[in-house]
Amino acid sequence: MSGHVDSLLSAAYDGELRPDARAAFDRHLAECTACAAAFAELTTAVDVLREQPTARMPHPVRLPEGSPLPERRWFEVPARLSQGRRLLTGLTAAGLVAAAAVAAVVVVGHLNSGTVVRSSSSSGMSSGFALAPAHAPDVGSAPAGNASTGTCTSGCALLPEVVVPSASAACASTTLKISAASAAQIPDGFNNRVSQDDSFTDVVLAAPSFDYTPGATIDVYARIIDDASGVVSLPCTVLAGPESSGSGAAFEAPPTATAATPAGALTVDGQPVLKVVLPSTATAGQIYQIVIDVPAGAGGPQAWQASIPIQVT
Amino acid sequence: MDDEALLDRCRRGDRDAFTPLVHRYQDELYTMALRLTGNPADAADVVQETFTRAFRSLPKLRGATVRAWLFRVAVNCSHDIHRQRSRRPTDPLEDTEGRVVDLPDPGLGPEATAIQRERADAIRVALLALPHDFRVAVVLRDVNQLSYEEMAEALSVPLGTVKSRISRARGLLAAALRQSPAVFPRAEEAW
Numbered sequence: 001m002s003g004h005v006d007s008l009l010s011a012a013y014d015g016e017l018r019p020d021a022r023a024a025f026d027r028h029l030a031e032c033t034a035c036a037a038a039f040a041e042l043t044t045a046v047d048v049l050r051e052q053p054t055a056r057m058p059h060p061v062r063l064p065e066g067s068p069l070p071e072r073r074w075f076e077v078p079a080r081l082s083q084g085r086r087l088l089t090g091l092t093a094a095g096l097v098a099a100a101a102v103a104a105v106v107v108v109g110h111l112n113s114g115t116v117v118r119s120s121s122s123s124g125m126s127s128g129f130a131l132a133p134a135h136a137p138d139v140g141s142a143p144a145g146n147a148s149t150g151t152c153t154s155g156c157a158l159l160p161e162v163v164v165p166s167a168s169a170a171c172a173s174t175t176l177k178i179s180a181a182s183a184a185q186i187p188d189g190f191n192n193r194v195s196q197d198d199s200f201t202d203v204v205l206a207a208p209s210f211d212y213t214p215g216a217t218i219d220v221y222a223r224i225i226d227d228a229s230g231v232v233s234l235p236c237t238v239l240a241g242p243e244s245s246g247s248g249a250a251f252e253a254p255p256t257a258t259a260a261t262p263a264g265a266l267t268v269d270g271q272p273v274l275k276v277v278l279p280s281t282a283t284a285g286q287i288y289q290i291v292i293d294v295p296a297g298a299g300g301p302q303a304w305q306a307s308i309p310i311q312v313t
Numbered sequence: 314m315d316d317e318a319l320l321d322r323c324r325r326g327d328r329d330a331f332t333p334l335v336h337r338y339q340d341e342l343y344t345m346a347l348r349l350t351g352n353p354a355d356a357a358d359v360v361q362e363t364f365t366r367a368f369r370s371l372p373k374l375r376g377a378t379v380r381a382w383l384f385r386v387a388v389n390c391s392h393d394i395h396r397q398r399s400r401r402p403t404d405p406l407e408d409t410e411g412r413v414v415d416l417p418d419p420g421l422g423p424e425a426t427a428i429q430r431e432r433a434d435a436i437r438v439a440l441l442a443l444p445h446d447f448r449v450a451v452v453l454r455d456v457n458q459l460s461y462e463e464m465a466e467a468l469s470v471p472l473g474t475v476k477s478r479i480s481r482a483r484g485l486l487a488a489a490l491r492q493s494p495a496v497f498p499r500a501e502e503a504w
Binding site: 006007009010011013014016038041042044045046048049050051052054055056057058059061062063064066067 | 326327328331332335339340341342343344347348353356357360361364365368369432433436439440451455456458476479480483484486487490491496497
């Protein structure tokens, strides 16, 4: 073995060197006092650290009230949806989606408006949001922009990272930067929802507004964020549905995840798209929950869910 | 009952299944947090926050082992709390509530007890001097004795990164302890 073996000291300490490498390592140490001293020093230091006693938690851990399961707000499927097209809900849906290796977007009923957590940044788009979907739906109170170029008409400083796809589903490689620690970098005016912080992968969902009129199309953005490294920026994902104009079909989620593939497929972090179309029969005051089934393999080996509320005005 | 069985019960809303997980891991996590933060009060906060987050997020646990997952949450909590408390710098040499970890072994004589205390102080100072990522690496490996694979899972970094961080961290730790007579008695004799 030529040269010094600094890079092998740690592996040697752990016994991770293959037998032949370990033999060469030991031969080198027998001839090289510097490396032998370095290995002895590292061994002593690590041994001392390892010898430190385990400390005792000084007081009992206090657990939150209730059960470990988070409050879930699944609610009744709107009566207008036929029984044959019942929506995927809850964990069953996640499992189905996982099996199909896709993510489906389903919209589940309406919430008691009193239970909705409304983002502080969801107070409407009147400040100059210019994200206009390619298919010209109503995006709440947002003023229309130039969809083909993503040009802002005003208030562009608030949206430096957002570029609207020129058409249809593709989002190219534009980015919407979102802090992993919070949704602070989501452009002002966005209705957004960060999935519960579990110090794990999070999904951030964002829509241009909280309020939509019946028949409106809702562009839903999503990011998978792994917060282990702090702030991340992931490719823009416009969620665009199988319907490019307002038929409401996106609400009538197919009964199986596979039926959502490929046109309505949502893969997260990179490609996929969904445009949710509010039913024209939606009534003012209803609150809908757009539920994203994150597929197995997208941020974790198991499927899970994230959701964002919107309100019909 | 093993972790996975408890986890399964937790997912079904069984609150009582969570308590054994707390008892099983609280001291490990506390020790880790103490080595990372250097402050017993912060370390206790880390453990409390870790289990609070875990309790709320448990149903979302995806794939990772419970142990690696708890360490991951705890590392993040340590980082958060350390940042929050950075306005209150801790002198690692001060006689803090850290006596809980420094209780002398009753079987040791006064001299050995003094050496043990000096070593603990030296370790604390040396760890706090390490850059965060390296401190985490050496603590998870040599304090909590996680495997490389568990560390990769807990830190969400590739195995190679785990190994290189451990290697670098140990080198820095050894260098930081080099002048400590309690750790390297020969250094004292040379003076």
